[in-house]
Structure formats: structure tokens, C-alpha cells
Amino acid sequence: MSSTDLAAPSGAAVPPLQAPGGTPPNSVGTDAGELIGHGRAMATEICIRAVGDDQDGPMAVVVAEALDVFTEVEKSCSRFDPESPLMRANRDPAAWHRVPRRCFDALDEARRAYEETDGRFDPRILSDLVGLGYDRTLPFGSRPVTIDGSPPRRRLARPPWHPRFRRSTGEVRLGGLPVDLGGIGKGLAVRWASEVLRPTVPDHLVEAGGDCYCAGLAPGGGPWHVGVEDPEGRPQPLLVLALSDEACTTSSVRLRRWTAGGATVHHLIDPRSGLPGGHGLASVTVVAPDPAVAEVWSKTLFLSGRAGIEAETTRRSLAACWTTVDGITDVSLALQSRVLWRRP
Numbered sequence: 641m642s643s644t645d646l647a648a649p650s651g652a653a654v655p656p657l658q659a660p661g662g663t664p665p666n667s668v669g670t671d672a673g674e675l676i677g678h679g680r681a682m683a684t685e686i687c688i689r690a691v692g693d694d695q696d697g698p699m700a701v702v703v704a705e706a707l708d709v710f711t712e713v714e715k716s717c718s719r720f721d722p723e724s725p726l727m728r729a730n731r732d733p734a735a736w737h738r739v740p741r742r743c744f745d746a747l748d749e750a751r752r753a754y755e756e757t758d759g760r761f762d763p764r765i766l767s768d769l770v771g772l773g774y775d776r777t778l779p780f781g782s783r784p785v786t787i788d789g790s791p792p793r794r795r796l797a798r799p800p801w802h803p804r805f806r807r808s809t810g811e812v813r814l815g816g817l818p819v820d821l822g823g824i825g826k827g828l829a830v831r832w833a834s835e836v837l838r839p840t841v842p843d844h845l846v847e848a849g850g851d852c853y854c855a856g857l858a859p860g861g862g863p864w865h866v867g868v869e870d871p872e873g874r875p876q877p878l879l880v881l882a883l884s885d886e887a888c889t890t891s892s893v894r895l896r897r898w899t900a901g902g903a904t905v906h907h908l909i910d911p912r913s914g915l916p917g918g919h920g921l922a923s924v925t926v927v928a929p930d931p932a933v934a935e936v937w938s939k940t941l942f943l944s945g946r947a948g949i950e951a952e953t954t955r956r957s958l959a960a961c962w963t964t965v966d967g968i969t970d971v972s973l974a975l976q977s978r979v980l981w982r983r984p
Contacts, residue, residue, distance in 0.1 A: 666707040668700050673859050675841075677703040681710035682718075682826055683777065684849035688833065691843035691859050702840045706833040710848065713829040716743040717821045719766060720777055730766065730818035736804075736811045744810050746821050746828050751803050753824060753936040760940050762911035763819040764801060771914070772900045774907060780895045791901035795914040822907075826851050827889060827935030834931075846931075850890040850938075853931045854883040865980060871922035871963050878969050879925075879961060880981040887931035891938040892923035910943050920946025920964055927959040927975060 666679035666686075677688035688706055692699050716739070718724045726747075729737040739747070750763045769775070773787030804813040830846050834853045837844045843856035845864055854864035863884040867877030871894045881888060893906035893916075910917030918924075924942040928934040937958055944952045946964050950972070953960045959975035971979060 666704060668703050668707075675699050675703050677707050679707040679710060681714045682829065682848065684826070686710050687845075687847045688837070689845040689847075690837060690841040691857070692841060698840050702837055706836040706846065709833040709836060710829045713742050713746070713825055713832070716740045717746050717825045719820050719822065726819070726821060729812060729814055733814035733818050734816050736806070736813050738809060738811050741810065742832075744805070744807075744812060746825055747803060747812050747814070747819070748805055749828060749932055750819065750821060750824050751801070751805075753932075754801055757936065757940045759800065760911070760943060761823065761936050762798070762801060763821060763823060764798060764817040765823075765909040765911055765914070766818040766820040768795070768909045768914040769820060769907065772905050772916075773898065778896075778898060780898070785898035787898060787900040789901045791903045792905055792915050797912050823939050824932055824936055827887070827930075827932035830887065830931040850892065851887070851931050851935055852889075853887045855885060857884060868925050868961060869923075872967070876983060878963060878983055879971070879979055881927065881975075881978045882980045883927065883978060886927050886929060886978075887934040888925065888927050889931060889934035889938045890923055890925040891935075891942045893918070894923070908939060908942050917943040918945055921949065922963045922965050922967075924949065924960060924962045927978060 666677060668675060668677045673691065673693050675690040675692060679686040686707060688703050690699055690703050694700065716725045719727060721727060725739040725743045729739060753761045772792060773789060778785050798817065801815055803815045826848050830848055830851045830853050833846045834855055838855060845855065846853045852866060854866065858864045863882040866881045866883055866888050868879040868881065869890060870876065870878050871892045873894060891908060893908060897904060897906040906916045908916060908918055921942055924938050926934045926938040926941065928937065941949050941952060941958065941960055949962050950970065953972040957974050958972060959978065961969060961971045961975055963969045
């Protein structure tokens, strides 16, 4: 995951703003010329930093609205809620279903990512995750997680994915197999939150775990500084990047890994085999103009594994860095101009 800039904000809190629909409020406070918004959704902490000090005016309102985007995406696209619009559609993926706009757009974006990656990003991995025991929220980080059952087994490759969309009615047909939007949903929520902020607060940062978008300039007028986290959890980052109007996303198996049927597994599933992929890699970070694009490519590159990632970043001209399981970090040519500092 990526951690932003310098010290964490610690501004004096102002009264929290109530989110629409009666959901629990997120908090908005101030710190040295910034409005800082905090919330939690999609199993991660959300932080929004809006440059300015208009704590009682339009800035505070749009920061609260941007935080609400994450809750909205979670409600419509979660695979952990059996009654979410996504999971209702997954119960009969061969039929047409009317879904909310966020879910419709997320599925359409997943279809586009599938096509742009030549099928290497494929959201039809829900049954694979369930087969590995990841059918509910697991207590990652608190203690080792062990799931009883059979060890993972390779499955046959699936046929091409051809979902259908009726935009005029908001209907989708998933195409025969259930899907998981975890590989793109958070990046889309970051994008959509930034779109809410941009007309009022052109300079802002939206961070959600391993996904962030750096809009405009940081306080003081320079680019935002983003630290690329060490996949081993050491406090010093691997790199510090200088970014403006760009997204940064890290895919890592440091937190979401567990033991299933006696085998160590993780959540980054290779759609070609149904098994955890990324042999030899511990993390991959991608910088791109859009957070959903960065999220898709960080996962796709991870699945290239240690042997294939360098060639793939060169072929696609992707700004990326990656760390191997034995602690070696490398940087693609396209990322080098953004590297402000690198750990010796």
C-alpha cells in the first residue's frame, strides 16, 4: 500500500458532518491550511486532504460528500453482503438485473479493464476466492488466519467474458459466472471521490489504503509526496514519489494472506488458473493518470510474476516499481522521473 507524504494530519476536529441516508458520520477537521476528512469503508481507512481552510463552507461539504462515495460504492458493490446489488446479480449471472449506477459503472469499467489487459484482469474469480475460504471478511492483521479444507487446486481456463449492458435501463447481464469487483472498486471510489472534490477543491489528495490520487498541488505549492510502503512492514518507505494529477496504487500480499488446506494463499488470483499468482513478488506499485487504471495494472503486473514483470512494464510503458520476496526493489524507466528519494 502507499502512504502519503510527511506526518499524518492531526488537526483540531470540527463537528462531524452527517452523511446522507442516515449512515454514520465521517469526520472533517483542519490542519495547517488543509481540511482533513477521515472515514472507513471497503475494509480500509479513508483520508481526504483538501488544500484550504474553509472549514464551515463549501469545502467541508464536498469533503463529506467525497467520503460518502466510498460508503455508496461499498453498499452497491460488496461481495460480503449477500443482499448487495452485485451479489443479487451474482445469484443468477445469466439473467438481466437492474443495478444502481455505481454498480453498473463499476461492472462496465471491469469489462473495459478485461479487454485492455487481454483478459489478464478478470473479475470472475469470486468462486476461486470462496474456494480458498475467503467467503467472508477475515481478521487479517490481528493473528494468523487458517481455513480448514482441501488444498488449492488448479482449474481449467475459462471462456472469454462477454457481459452485456443496457445503459438506458441500468440493467446488466454478467455472462454466466459471478464476479468480484474488489480488484477495481476501490480505485473507482477514489476516482469518483476526486470528481466530487475537483470543482470546489482542485488541490486535494484522496487515499484509501493502497490507492491514492494526488490532484493539483500539495500545501506549499509543490507536488504531493507519496511513500511506497515496504511490503515487510518496516516504517521507512522504499521510495518517495513526487506526483501531481496522478494516481498511485500498490498491490501487496503482506496483509491479505492466509492458510487454506495447509497451503499459504493470498487474494491476488490468477484468472487463468484460479490460484494465487505473482510468483516471486511481494508488492507492485503503479502510477497512472487514473486510480482505477493504476489499481488494475498493479494487480495485472503482480500476476506477471518476478520473471515477467520487467518485460511487461517495458512493453506497456508503465510507470511501476516492484519488490521481490527476497527484498530487491526495481523501478521501470517510466517511473524514474517521479522518484524523489530511494532507500539505499
